[in-house]
Amino acid sequence: MFSQPRSTSSWFKYSIYLVGILLVAGGIWYATRPALPVVPLVKVERGVVEATVSNTRAGAVKACRRARLAPPAGGQIARLLVKKGQRVKANQVLLELWNHDLQAQQRLAQVQLGTAQMQSRQACVQADLADQEAERARQLKEHGFISNEAVEQKLAAAKVARGGCDAARSQIAQSQSRVAAAQAGLDRMVLRAPFAGIVAEISGELGEYATPSPPGIPTPPAIDLIDDHCLFVSAPIDEVDAANIKAGQVARITLDAIKGRSFAGRVRRVAPYVLEIEKQARTVEVEVDFVELPAAENLLVGYSADVEIVDASHASVLRIPTQALLSTQAMQESKRVLVYGAGGVLEERVVTTGLTNWEQTEITSGLQDGDLIVLAPDQAGVKAGVKIKPQTSKPAK
Numbered sequence: 001m002f003s004q005p006r007s008t009s010s011w012f013k014y015s016i017y018l019v020g021i022l023l024v025a026g027g028i029w030y031a032t033r034p035a036l037p038v039v040p041l042v043k044v045e046r047g048v049v050e051a052t053v054s055n056t057r058a059g060a061v062k063a064c065r066r067a068r069l070a071p072p073a074g075g076q077i078a079r080l081l082v083k084k085g086q087r088v089k090a091n092q093v094l095l096e097l098w099n100h101d102l103q104a105q106q107r108l109a110q111v112q113l114g115t116a117q118m119q120s121r122q123a124c125v126q127a128d129l130a131d132q133e134a135e136r137a138r139q140l141k142e143h144g145f146i147s148n149e150a151v152e153q154k155l156a157a158a159k160v161a162r163g164g165c166d167a168a169r170s171q172i173a174q175s176q177s178r179v180a181a182a183q184a185g186l187d188r189m190v191l192r193a194p195f196a197g198i199v200a201e202i203s204g205e206l207g208e209y210a211t212p213s214p215p216g217i218p219t220p221p222a223i224d225l226i227d228d229h230c231l232f233v234s235a236p237i238d239e240v241d242a243a244n245i246k247a248g249q250v251a252r253i254t255l256d257a258i259k260g261r262s263f264a265g266r267v268r269r270v271a272p273y274v275l276e277i278e279k280q281a282r283t284v285e286v287e288v289d290f291v292e293l294p295a296a297e298n299l300l301v302g303y304s305a306d307v308e309i310v311d312a313s314h315a316s317v318l319r320i321p322t323q324a325l326l327s328t329q330a331m332q333e334s335k336r337v338l339v340y341g342a343g344g345v346l347e348e349r350v351v352t353t354g355l356t357n358w359e360q361t362e363i364t365s366g367l368q369d370g371d372l373i374v375l376a377p378d379q380a381g382v383k384a385g386v387k388i389k390p391q392t393s394k395p396a397k
Contacts, residue, residue: 036389039382040375041340042321049319049362051312051355053245056281059235061255061303063228065195068221071097073188074211077204082223084202088193094223097210099189106182113175120168123161130154130161197227200301226301231290232268233305236283239274244311246270251288256304264291267309314355318363322356326377337367338374338382340390346374348384 075097082094137154140146201224204210210222233253237245251265271285288307293299325335334350341347351366367373372390374382382388 036387037381038391039388040391041372042375044318044320044367044369044371046316047319048315049317049355049360050310050357052357053241053309053311055235055307056238056283057236058304059233059307061231061301061305062234063226063301064230065227067194067225069191069223069225070212070221071191071210072212075189077206077208077210080206082199084199086199090193090196092193094191094193097189099186102185106186109178109182113179116171116175120172123168124165127161127165130158134158193225195227197225200224200226233288233307235286235307237286239282239284242284245286245309249309251307251309254306258297265289266291312355314362319360320363322359322361324373324375338377340372344387346384346386
């Protein structure tokens with residue numbers, strides 16, 4: 001009579017044990033379950049996308065005017081009138097070579113010029129007197145006081161005297177030419193600044209011998225002069241991209257020495273030829289002007305620089321970070337992204353792209369404004385069908 005209640009009590013007790021075991025197992029699983037991967041997401045928004053062209057190798061900041069100067073003639077440096085880093089004005093004397101012999105020649109030429117001028121005045125006075133005597137002789141002949149022969153002698157003497165005057169004047173011209181030649185020789189011994197600028201380098205000291213550079217044989221310049229009021233960037237662009245670059249296009253300049261800043265620029269010149277350097281890519285030299293030179297930073301000639309030239313620009317278009325794209329294996333030219341879908345599950349979606357650069361890519365179809373996509377689809381464990389924990393990132397400006 002009492003076997004049935006005992007059986008029911010045993011079943012109830014075993015059920016309690018089983019529920020307890022399940023609860024403990026569930027708690028252990030919950031505590032040790034793998035956490036959802038935290039994945040950075042970015043919102044699809046509208047903005048500006050630019051197609052840009054960048055240099056293949058580092059460019060350099062250059063001066064619009066830079067002269068590596070040497071005296072026109074060789075000689076010993078007698079006066080060195082500037083120092084490194086000194087600012088000079090246009091036509092200012094930079095150095096002088098020893099020229100005492102040329103100075104003596106110039107003084108001699110000036111003395112000879114003075115002598116020629118005095119002789120010219122004397123000869124011309126005599127010519128004027130001879131002209132007056134010839135005129136009086138002609139008047140006396142009209143009154144019958146002298147013969148024709150005497151008049152002819154006076155006229156001939158006047159012509160001879162006038163010829164002496166003209167010859168003396170020509171001596172003045174010759175003496176002036178000798179003075180000019182002596183001055184030109186002195187000028188060849190003086191080195192002047194062709195423009196206002198700053199002295200970058202000086203090769204030579206007082207007493208040393210300076211020589212001009214012979215044709216085809218480069219020698220160190222006596223003075224390296226830079227006009228640092230006008231600077232630009234010269235950078236090599238791959239020949240494939242050069243066809244799209246035109247003078248006047250907008251550009252951005254970045255400098256290794258000035259971190260975290262870019263400077264507005266504009267293309268000033270595209271070289272009309274391609275550089276062919278052995279073991280290097282074929283490039284075209286492009287020059288970019290600074291729209292405004294940096295005021296707070298010390299911009300030096302020779303700084304490493306990079307340029308980014310804007311080839312095309314689309315405003316107010318859907319855009320995503322370029323790093324969010326993955327190539328679609330089925331269609332080589334198609335692109336795909338991972339979209340944050342319902343329930344936190346990632347979905348793969350094919351998109352069509354427009355303009356693109358290293359940072360931003362235009363989306364023409366496949367996404368909508370406000371969609372959330374994976375910023376780094378190459379993250380381990382991130383793929384379509386995986387549930388994730390979102391980490392929202394701000395879109396790039």
